[in-house]
Amino acid sequence: MNKNKNRILLRYIFATGLPALLAALFFLLRGNMPAMTASRSVANYVRFALSSATRVAPFSVLEVAAVLLATLITGLLVKAVTALIRRNPRLALRRAAAAAAIVLWGISSFLWVWCSGYYAKPVYASGGLTNAPLTVEQLRAAAEIFLAGANECAPLVPRDANGVMTETAAELIKRAPKAADYAALRDEFPSLARVGAARVKPMIISKIMSRTGYTGIYFALTGEANVNADIPPLLLPATAAHELAHSFGVAPENQANFFGIVAAVKSGDATFRYSGYLLGLIELGNALAGVSPDDYFELRGRYGDLVNADLQRDAEYWEAVRKSTGNGKLDDAVTAFADAVDKTYDNFLVSQGQESGLRSYGECVNLLAEYFI
Numbered sequence: 045m046n047k048n049k050n051r052i053l054l055r056y057i058f059a060t061g062l063p064a065l066l067a068a069l070f071f072l073l074r075g076n077m078p079a080m081t082a083s084r085s086v087a088n089y090v091r092f093a094l095s096s097a098t099r100v101a102p103f104s105v106l107e108v109a110a111v112l113l114a115t116l117i118t119g120l121l122v123k124a125v126t127a128l129i130r131r132n133p134r135l136a137l138r139r140a141a142a143a144a145a146i147v148l149w150g151i152s153s154f155l156w157v158w159c160s161g162y163y164a165k166p167v168y169a170s171g172g173l174t175n176a177p178l179t180v181e182q183l184r185a186a187a188e189i190f191l192a193g194a195n196e197c198a199p200l201v202p203r204d205a206n207g208v209m210t211e212t213a214a215e216l217i218k219r220a221p222k223a224a225d226y227a228a229l230r231d232e233f234p235s236l237a238r239v240g241a242a243r244v245k246p247m248i249i250s251k252i253m254s255r256t257g258y259t260g261i262y263f264a265l266t267g268e269a270n271v272n273a274d275i276p277p278l279l280l281p282a283t284a285a286h287e288l289a290h291s292f293g294v295a296p297e298n299q300a301n302f303f304g305i306v307a308a309v310k311s312g313d314a315t316f317r318y319s320g321y322l323l324g325l326i327e328l329g330n331a332l333a334g335v336s337p338d339d340y341f342e343l344r345g346r347y348g349d350l351v352n353a354d355l356q357r358d359a360e361y362w363e364a365v366r367k368s369t370g371n372g373k374l375d376d377a378v379t380a381f382a383d384a385v386d387k388t389y390d391n392f393l394v395s396q397g398q399e400s401g402l403r404s405y406g407e408c409v410n411l412l413a414e415y416f417i
Contacts, residue, residue: 056137059145063152070155074163083160087264088237088293090157095267095291099242104270106263107248113150117143150265158264161295168299168411170235175410180336186413187328187343193309193321198350200314207353211315213246213273213280220244220269220284223313226292229306236303240291244284246273254365259283262290278358281319282308301327301408306415322351324412331409 073079098105120143127136168175178186202210221243230236245268247253247261253272260271260283269287271280286304294300305327308320333340347355 063148066152080160080163084164091267092239104245105266167235171233190325195348197318223316224285224307237293241269250274260287281316282323298407302411
């Protein structure tokens with residue numbers, strides 16, 4: 045009987061103690077850049093293996109796995125409480141330990157497979173970039189490059205008689221892995237992973253994502269680059285390129301934005317080039333407006349008619365999403381949910397050393413200016 049109890053105790057220790065120890069080891073070593081860089085290198089292959097396994101599914105495995113795991117954990121906790129009510133503490137402990145093991149193994153795996161990238165040597169450094177602060181003149185010069193690129197590419201995009209972009213989300217998503225050519229970028233930035241996500245997947249909950257303001261998500265434990273397929277085609281290609289950057293080992297959002305924009309701009313696909321130039325122009329324009337409003341408004345006055353019309357349609361989409369229900373209480377509830385999602389992800393980014401949290405997306409401008417100028 046004692047041997048049996050000892051075996052059960054050892055199983056509990058292994059199931060919950062080992063992942064807890066691995067998580068603690070991560071937090072102990074995360075300040076060691078060489079260790080985290082080495083961890084990222086190994087994790088790149090782990091994520092590729094996971095991507096190879098999930099690529100066969102035409103849907104986002106993340107969405108299905110999230111529902112199944114939530115159901116499983118909830119069921120185990122309900123059974124644990126039921127066992128306690130029935131005065132069976134041993135069964136309750138087993139059920140609770142099983143739920144804890146799932147959570148702890150998930151957390152520790154995520155830390156080592158993904159979060160090490162936040163503390164590793166920046167991927168852009170392998171290309172000689174320093175992410176140095178900008179002057180207003182450099183910011184304006186970079187914005188000029190992206191304005192010229194957007195105005196030049198706008199007429200090359202497939203459009204209907206009214207000038208509306210005609211390519212569907214499905215078409216753009218299918219082309220994304222080839223259109224965003226990270227294999228070519230790796231010649232400039234050797235620290236990019238040798239392999240990334242083989243495909244980009246549309247999310248079933250795309251409309252819900254729009255209500256929260258999110259356009260894509262990369263999940264390391266399934267190796268999937270997922271995008272919101274409901275958004276207009278204007279920025280969908282650049283969004284897909286951003287999520288693919290994550291799959292190539294670029295964890296911080298500012299760096300993923302930089303690599304996504306560069307991969308799109310350097311694409312042989314006109315729609316991806318246009319989308320990359322526009323996203324870069326938006327980020328650079330926002331930064332310029334903050335430091336030199338006069339320069340920004342002068343630049344803004346030279347946006348081409350097609351660019352202006354596309355941006356207006358994009359803004360109308362997001363405004364329509366915001367007003368989609370017309371039900372005050374429901375809208376308030378959705379807004380509260382979106383704020384909670386933002387706060388959660390913002391806190392996560394801060395906890396992983398990204399001090400600007402969600403604002404870090406826009407901090408790609410230094411890298412854009414340094415690279416293109």
